[in-house]
Amino acid sequence: MSTLAELIKQREALEAQIAQVRQTKLADAIGKVRALVAEYGLTAEDIFGGSKRGPKAAGASKNPFAPKYRDAATGHTWTGRGKAPKWIDGKDRAQFVI
Known part of the structure; x- marks a missing residue:
């Protein structure tokens, strides 16, 4: 061994x-x-x-869903899916519709 x-x-x-x-x-x-x-x-x-x-x-873009909302002040967008960003959270979403 x-x-x-x-x-x-x-x-x-x-x-x-x-x-x-x-x-x-x-x-x-x-x-x-x-x-x-x-x-x-x-x-x-x-x-x-x-x-x-x-x-x-x-x-192809990172996000396949088109944005539905835009913040006029910053230009940030949101698709309406998932948790709402701070700039739209608790506000009337009609004013941000694209």
Whole structure:
């Protein structure tokens, strides 16, 4: 049976070997990718998608609901959903309708 110290040395040797093999594989992969990019004239947008990722890139607003109320003094708006902001809370909402 191995001692704890021997097992730790074996683990360290394996971790070093894993790191070395991983570095070699990464260098090979990067070389292949660079060759393909050069061969086909690819850009980062071609590979990673650029502006077509997610709703924010597509121009969608943070809030999908149109505002119903506007504070004339500050220009702040509220959709009428959720807790009312302080500028409209307790007041007649008709005067703030957009």
